[in-house]
Amino acid sequence: MAIKKVHNNTSKRNKKGFKITNQKRDAIAGLLFLLPWIIGFFTITCYPLIYSIVISFNQVAIKPGAIELEPIGLEYFRQALLVDAEFPTKLLLSLISVALGTPLVVVFALIIAILLNRKFRGRAIFRLIFFIPVIIMSGPVMTELLTESSAMNINFNLFGIIDILHELEGFWALMLISFLGGFVRILWFTGVQMIIFLAALQKIDNNMYEAASIDGATSWEMFWRITLPYIRPIIMLNSIYTIVEMGTFSDDNTNIKIVNSIRDIARPYSYAAAMSWIYALCLLVMIIIVFLIFMDWKEIRRVRNEKQRRKA
Amino acid sequence: MRSKDEKHKYVGGLHPFRYFFLGRIGKSSIFSKLLTYGILTGLGFVFIYPLIYMTSVSFMDSKDLVDSTVTWIPTHLSLESFIKASRTLELWDGIKDSLIITVIPAILQTVVLACAGYGLGRFRVPLKKVWIALSVLMFLVPAQVTMIPRFLLFNTYKMIGTIWPVYLISALGQGIKSSIFLLVYYNFFATYPKALDEAARIDGAGRLRVFIQIALPMAKPAIVVCFLFSFIWTWNDTTQIPQYSTGAVTTLPMHLQQFVDRFNKLYSSASVSTGGALNESIRLAGTLLTILPLIILYLVLQKEFVESIEKTGITGE
Numbered sequence: 216m217a218i219k220k221v222h223n224n225t226s227k228r229n230k231k232g233f234k235i236t237n238q239k240r241d242a243i244a245g246l247l248f249l250l251p252w253i254i255g256f257f258t259i260t261c262y263p264l265i266y267s268i269v270i271s272f273n274q275v276a277i278k279p280g281a282i283e284l285e286p287i288g289l290e291y292f293r294q295a296l297l298v299d300a301e302f303p304t305k306l307l308l309s310l311i312s313v314a315l316g317t318p319l320v321v322v323f324a325l326i327i328a329i330l331l332n333r334k335f336r337g338r339a340i341f342r343l344i345f346f347i348p349v350i351i352m353s354g355p356v357m358t359e360l361l362t363e364s365s366a367m368n369i370n371f372n373l374f375g376i377i378d379i380l381h382e383l384e385g386f387w388a389l390m391l392i393s394f395l396g397g398f399v400r401i402l403w404f405t406g407v408q409m410i411i412f413l414a415a416l417q418k419i420d421n422n423m424y425e426a427a428s429i430d431g432a433t434s435w436e437m438f439w440r441i442t443l444p445y446i447r448p449i450i451m452l453n454s455i456y457t458i459v460e461m462g463t464f465s466d467d468n469t470n471i472k473i474v475n476s477i478r479d480i481a482r483p484y485s486y487a488a489a490m491s492w493i494y495a496l497c498l499l500v501m502i503i504i505v506f507l508i509f510m511d512w513k514e515i516r517r518v519r520n521e522k523q524r525r526k527a
Numbered sequence: 528m529r530s531k532d533e534k535h536k537y538v539g540g541l542h543p544f545r546y547f548f549l550g551r552i553g554k555s556s557i558f559s560k561l562l563t564y565g566i567l568t569g570l571g572f573v574f575i576y577p578l579i580y581m582t583s584v585s586f587m588d589s590k591d592l593v594d595s596t597v598t599w600i601p602t603h604l605s606l607e608s609f610i611k612a613s614r615t616l617e618l619w620d621g622i623k624d625s626l627i628i629t630v631i632p633a634i635l636q637t638v639v640l641a642c643a644g645y646g647l648g649r650f651r652v653p654l655k656k657v658w659i660a661l662s663v664l665m666f667l668v669p670a671q672v673t674m675i676p677r678f679l680l681f682n683t684y685k686m687i688g689t690i691w692p693v694y695l696i697s698a699l700g701q702g703i704k705s706s707i708f709l710l711v712y713y714n715f716f717a718t719y720p721k722a723l724d725e726a727a728r729i730d731g732a733g734r735l736r737v738f739i740q741i742a743l744p745m746a747k748p749a750i751v752v753c754f755l756f757s758f759i760w761t762w763n764d765t766t767q768i769p770q771y772s773t774g775a776v777t778t779l780p781m782h783l784q785q786f787v788d789r790f791n792k793l794y795s796s797a798s799v800s801t802g803g804a805l806n807e808s809i810r811l812a813g814t815l816l817t818i819l820p821l822i823i824l825y826l827v828l829q830k831e832f833v834e835s836i837e838k839t840g841i842t843g844e
Contacts, residue, residue, distance in 0.1 A: 238651065244734045245650025249658065252643035252709070255699025260665055263676030270676070282679065327570060330563050337564075342833055344571040347578070350825045351818040355765055355783040359814040402573045410836055434559075455667070463669045465766045473671050474766065477678070484675050491671045502667060 271488040291482065291489035302472060302490060309462070309469040310497055316401045317457045317501075321450060324405040328412030329442070349406035357403065358466050404461060408453040415449040416442070451509035455502050462498045469494055585609060585812035608806075612813035615790045621779035622820060625762055628690060628776050632697035633757040636708070637750055639700040644712020644749075645738055649724065659713065666706035670766065678770055692771035693761075703760045703767070708753045715749045716742065748835035755832060759821060783817045786810060 246253075271291060273284040295302050327345055331338065419442065427437050463470065473494070477487045588605035646652055647659065681692045696702050700709070723745075727737045743750070761768075765780050773781075782789065790809070825832065 241650045242653055245646040245652035248642045248646025248650070248738070249652060251639050251698070252700040253658070255639075255696075255701040256661065256665070259677060259680065259696055259699060260673060260701050261661075263673040263680060264668060266676035266679070267672050323570070326566065330567050333563055335560060335563055341567050341571060343829060344575055345567075346825070346829075346832070347574045350759060350821050352763065355780045356763075356814055356818055359783065359786070359810060399573055402570065414836060459667060459669065463671065463766075465764075470671055470766070474674075474770075477675055477770075484679065488672075488675050491669065491675070495669045495672050498669060499667065 267488045268492065270485045271492050273485055274482070275484045277483060287485075291486050292493065294486070295490045295493055302469075305468045305472050306494060306497070309467055309494070310501075312397070313458055313461045313498070314501065316397075316404065316461055317454055317505075319398070319401050320404045320408060320457045320461075321453050323402060324408035324453060325412050325446075325450070327405060327409050328416055329438075331409075331413060332416045345409060346406065348403045349410065352403055352406060355466075357400070404457060407460070408457060411453055411456070412446065412449060415446050419445050447509060447511070451505060454505045454509070458498055458501050458505065462494070581811045581815045584808050585612075585815050587808050608808040608812040609816070611790075611794070611809050612816055615786060615793055615809070616779065616782045616813055616816060617777075618779075618816060621777065621782045621817075624776035625778040625780075625820070628693055628768060628772065628778055629758055629761045632693050632702060632761055633754055635694065636697040636700060636702045636705060636757045637754045639698060640705060640708045640753060641712055641743065641746060641750060642738075643700055644709055645716050645742055647709075647713045648716025649721070649742070659710070662706040662709050666704065670703070674767060674770060681771060687771060688774035690772055690775050693768060697757070697761075702757060703764060704756075708757070711749050711752060712746070715746055719745060748838035751828075751831050751835040755824075755828065755835075758824070762821060779817045779820075783813055786813050 270284065272286060272288060274287045276283040276285065331342055331345065423441050424437055427441060432440070461467070465471075469490075473487050473491050476490065477484060479486055583601065585608050586604050586606075587601040588603075588607050647655060652658070677692070677696075678687065681687050681695075686692050686695070697705075723741055724737050727741055728734075732740070762778070763780060765778075765784060768776070768778060769781055787810075
């Protein structure tokens with residue numbers, strides 16, 4: 216302590232005679248370390264973000280050497296939602312697949328992580344297998360694997376399930392077929408989330424489980440009472456990650472539509488910007504919903520009550 | 528876990544049923560082991576199946592493909608598909624371009640974000656919470672939103688069609704999913720013992736020297752994770768790189784995207800009669816060749832990869 220205090224009090228005078236305390240020097244050093252990122256943040260992330268809002272409300276005209284903007288209001292948003300023949304359906308399908316896919320991805324990532332976290336023989340090999348999606352998952356590869364019908368679909372037909380379903384016909388059978396078809400694709404999104412869950416599970420103190428099992432808790436009870444509350448924030452994190460990942464994936468139909476209309480001759484850039492903002496806002500709404508579901512409301516209420524008590 | 532009656536009845540030995548479902552105390556039962564293996568094999572099958580299928584079909588020639596008696600094991604190992612696919616993909620050019628656009632940006636991003644994470648994690652930076660909140664917020668904004676203005680921005684500086692946009696983006700720490708890496712670094716530097724730094728400072732080392740000689744070597748797991756993921760995600764990127772750098776580079780996944788067109792150009796329709804048409808075998812060989820470099824990288828580094836993930840504590844507190 217003493218050393219630290221002395222250390223902090225040694226202030227030097229620079230040439231101009233200003234006092235620079237060690238704390239200030241620390242702050243400056245920290246900022247210097249952070250500087251490239253801050254510059255990058257403002258120039259190639261923040262500025263483009265604002266600019267993309269601006270151009271979605273403007274008509275862009277490409278003149279030699281410059282770009283001219285002409286305010287057009289909400290026109291492109293209206294066109295995207297009401298006039299465009301493709302966009303609303305594509306958007307809806309994308310949103311449904313994200314909304315249905317996210318819980319599945321998170322649940323399966325959690326199941327895989329819990330199982331991989333156990334101690335059993337051959338764990339290393341299984342880990343090797345379950346990290347595969349992280350490594351090779353990319354738009355074109357997925358497209359190739361999915362279009363080359365048999366590379367991914369045979370899975371379930373192996374047991375004749377699909378054939379049976381085809382015979383049943385009916386609405387639910389069809390739903391189930393499309394679910395199974397999409398299911399394989401969905402499983403491929405579990406890679407990173409599984410890793411995050413695994414890292415979180417490894418951090419739970421083993422003593423807690425031991426104490427619980429001495430008190431007679433079953434592993435089922437332990438999962439609900441210890442594991443789940445502990446990883447609750449991680450579930451939220453992973454849900455948000457999944458929404459962003461699935462929403463920005465390059466073989467997503469809406470994204471393909473957006474990318475393809477960037478160089479739309481009649482309405483360059485701004486129409487694509489408007490569409491991407493519509494999509495982004497929809498995803499943001501989903502993220503907020505996830506946030507509301509997984510917020511620790513009890514904790515928030517407790518803190519608020521405590522504050523009120525202190526005031527009184 | 529143990530009901531009282533059961534405990535009294537079978538004090539010495541275990542009831543076989545109980546042994547099967549619950550196991551000895553402190554050890555997992557056969558049932559739960561079977562369940563573990565069963566579920567993991569079932570789900571793992573989904574990931575491993577396409578790989579096996581791809582490998583198997585890639586080695587088939589056109590006769591085997593049509594022959595319904597040949598399902599898994601080709602009658603003889605034919606490299607024909609690989610040769611055609613690699614010519615279609617322009618394999619060596621593709622790998623070269625992919626490496627150009629991947630390796631240096633991954634290194635740049637790793638270094639720059641390590642610095643930023645160190646600055647945030649170890650120093651009392653003004654507005655610290657604001658920076659962290661902003662980086663989280665940026666992760667939530669889909670990449671396609673910023674893509675168009677970035678394109679226009681690079682266009683005004685005449686950088687479109689060169690490799691520089693990708694380099695610049697990563698040199699300023701704004702690459703694909705860079706927020707995650709920043710948070711990983713921040714978390715790592717904020718939690719490791721500060722005593723080491725202080726000791727070195729008292730011994731007279733400057734802040735930069737402490738960072739390079741003490742903090743960086745300790746952050747090896749975080750660095751490995753950041754580098755590998757940056758590498759993989761940049762390699763697999765087919766949304767941003769084509770927008771910024773078409774003309775300068777055509778990466779392997781980009782070649783794969785245009786596989787059918789390229790194949791038809793190379794082996795024009797005249798050769799259909801001679802059995803040179805595009806078939807499943809060739810397409811899958813192409814896919815396999817595209818992901819092969821990543822698989823090799825993964826197999827070489829898998830030990831570091833798994834260990835690093837465990838040590839970084841990606842999740843934070």
